[in-house]
Amino acid sequence: MNEIGPIFRALTRNKLGVFLIALQIALTLAIVTNAAFIIRERAADIARPSGLDEENTAIFITTLFDSKVDQRQLFRDDLEALRSLPGVLAATPTQSTPASGGGWGEDIFNDPEKPSNEAINTGKFMVDEHGLETFGLELVAGRNFRADEIQVASLDEMPTSSVLIVSQALADELFPDGNALGQTIWDSPDGEDPMEIIGIYERMQNAWPHSSNVNNSVLVPNLPMFNGTMMYVVRTEPGQLASVMAAAEAYLSENRSRFVDVVRSFEEQKNRTYSRDIAMVKLLTAVITVLTAVTGLGIVGLAWFSVTQRRKQIGTRRALGATRYDIVRYFMLENGLITTFGLVIGLAGTVGLNWFLDTQYEVGRVPLWYLPLGMFALWILGQLAVLLPARRAANIPPAIATRSV
Amino acid sequence: MLKMKNISKVYRTELVETHALRELDLHVDEGEFIAVTGPSGSGKTTFLNIAGLLESPSSGIYELDGEDVSRLNDRQRSRIRNEKVGFIFQSFNLIPDLNLADNVDVPLRYRGWSAVQRRRAVGDMLDLVGLGSRQNYLPSQLSGGQQQRVAIARALAGKPRFLLADEPTGNLDSEMAEIVMKLLESINAEGTTIVMVTHDPDLAHRASRNIHILDGRATDSATPLSPNVTPLPERGVAHA
Numbered sequence: 001m002n003e004i005g006p007i008f009r010a011l012t013r014n015k016l017g018v019f020l021i022a023l024q025i026a027l028t029l030a031i032v033t034n035a036a037f038i039i040r041e042r043a044a045d046i047a048r049p050s051g052l053d054e055e056n057t058a059i060f061i062t063t064l065f066d067s068k069v070d071q072r073q074l075f076r077d078d079l080e081a082l083r084s085l086p087g088v089l090a091a092t093p094t095q096s097t098p099a100s101g102g103g104w105g106e107d108i109f110n111d112p113e114k115p116s117n118e119a120i121n122t123g124k125f126m127v128d129e130h131g132l133e134t135f136g137l138e139l140v141a142g143r144n145f146r147a148d149e150i151q152v153a154s155l156d157e158m159p160t161s162s163v164l165i166v167s168q169a170l171a172d173e174l175f176p177d178g179n180a181l182g183q184t185i186w187d188s189p190d191g192e193d194p195m196e197i198i199g200i201y202e203r204m205q206n207a208w209p210h211s212s213n214v215n216n217s218v219l220v221p222n223l224p225m226f227n228g229t230m231m232y233v234v235r236t237e238p239g240q241l242a243s244v245m246a247a248a249e250a251y252l253s254e255n256r257s258r259f260v261d262v263v264r265s266f267e268e269q270k271n272r273t274y275s276r277d278i279a280m281v282k283l284l285t286a287v288i289t290v291l292t293a294v295t296g297l298g299i300v301g302l303a304w305f306s307v308t309q310r311r312k313q314i315g316t317r318r319a320l321g322a323t324r325y326d327i328v329r330y331f332m333l334e335n336g337l338i339t340t341f342g343l344v345i346g347l348a349g350t351v352g353l354n355w356f357l358d359t360q361y362e363v364g365r366v367p368l369w370y371l372p373l374g375m376f377a378l379w380i381l382g383q384l385a386v387l388l389p390a391r392r393a394a395n396i397p398p399a400i401a402t403r404s405v
Numbered sequence: 406m407l408k409m410k411n412i413s414k415v416y417r418t419e420l421v422e423t424h425a426l427r428e429l430d431l432h433v434d435e436g437e438f439i440a441v442t443g444p445s446g447s448g449k450t451t452f453l454n455i456a457g458l459l460e461s462p463s464s465g466i467y468e469l470d471g472e473d474v475s476r477l478n479d480r481q482r483s484r485i486r487n488e489k490v491g492f493i494f495q496s497f498n499l500i501p502d503l504n505l506a507d508n509v510d511v512p513l514r515y516r517g518w519s520a521v522q523r524r525r526a527v528g529d530m531l532d533l534v535g536l537g538s539r540q541n542y543l544p545s546q547l548s549g550g551q552q553q554r555v556a557i558a559r560a561l562a563g564k565p566r567f568l569l570a571d572e573p574t575g576n577l578d579s580e581m582a583e584i585v586m587k588l589l590e591s592i593n594a595e596g597t598t599i600v601m602v603t604h605d606p607d608l609a610h611r612a613s614r615n616i617h618i619l620d621g622r623a624t625d626s627a628t629p630l631s632p633n634v635t636p637l638p639e640r641g642v643a644h645a
Contacts, residue, residue: 003514010502013543316498319459320559321487321515323480398486399459401498402450402571 025342051204087240103207123206550581
């Protein structure tokens, strides 16, 4: 039975009330859709694999304060000790880790004649010949570093590596034809210090998770010795992380000539790096929850009020032949019309808000499929919200029509 | 067409039991115009509610058109109300947000008639009550008498077998009341059975038969009151 016409005409006689509810629904759609989009983007960033064996990787940073200590020998001793700990699969020295928020970047060129503004930026990680295994990277082409290729890098002496291993993403950007292996690249536009790509691994993020070239990374065969800071990444067997971390910390702490600054699982570090994103996701989730709850409760409240106000009308409809189902359907239809009106306004609001957020904060454009999905979700919310008041209306007895008050 | 046998209605709360109707017997023939009178609280409205299937009796048998309707479920009762009964209420009970045409259309939509059928019936009924040119008016734009005429149009639109009128002139001045009564009389003259509850003895006199309800029991105008029934204070209502 088609009651849309009379309901619509009746609603037009209460424009302000209808508009206010519709406006609330429109605002909810605009905010919820954009918030959901931002949440999804951030959550995707957080969930994006770093390339490492995240669950089984730990990071240790120590600071050597006794200048008399032979740092290179200490590296050797530490790495030998760490690798011999029960449960350790591999360990490597490094100066940075992926998704840490801080590290080294480098501009590289696939052609020495190119101007500097055409350099390709990448994250750079210094490792020894155990770097690939420690980071859990899978070579898709080429070979690993040999021990004799590892050079000490310090503030006094920063050697240019003649060989390096790059991520697939970087390889593809440098050589779109797919022939990166064996190619020569340069870290300056003057054509000096050529470097050969000896290997390509599938994936590893650089240190900056929000960078546009997050998957560009390169491993260089260096032992980083900068002002006494010594950083190790240790990969353990599954389930051994906690015990290895405790044992490694105990070992590192035995040496009284240094501080143990950081003992941290990779997952903890990643959570720290993404802490603002995680907070944003939580905040926006709360906003969505509260807003939809408020809107839902608002619809419930208004419908409830409407039922209370129209008890006699409802009783009259029942007296004139409406079944309980007819009454429920009437309120659902009425709410459906108001919600639809609000959602249509909300469409414009959603696009407008997204344009503003993208222009001001570069959040990206909401994919079009979010709009019908958001509208559908809110429409269902509206129908669910009105169900209880509608059922209450349906229980109003027809005999109320003959009551004088 | 309307037959009630031993109809009782008891309203119960945890503390109180109220007998609104007590073993009421009643019979209304097709084409009659019955006036139901009685003092406030006598059970008139309860009788009207049961007659119109707005409520179920606590006991007894109610037959409408030969069908026992006293124990039907809600959906069946709604269907019979919609198809066989027309209601006219004291306070008109028009839906204020709907225009006159939509108001008259309300029961027809529940009947499931096509849009064409409904449009024709609505137009005919509003013409009948003299408001055909005001289909798009809102009830608030009409006088009380006009609103009641719209309510009559709504009651008649579905071509019911009988009309139940609850104090149809109760909220009208005498001039408007006369117009409405003449309309009801003409409707009755065309064959529609009318049962009208009224306080007004003059209006009751215009009915073909009066039924007086007192303490939940009915006394027909042709039937002497039982000795324990207090005579009515209302003047002119026919009872022995």
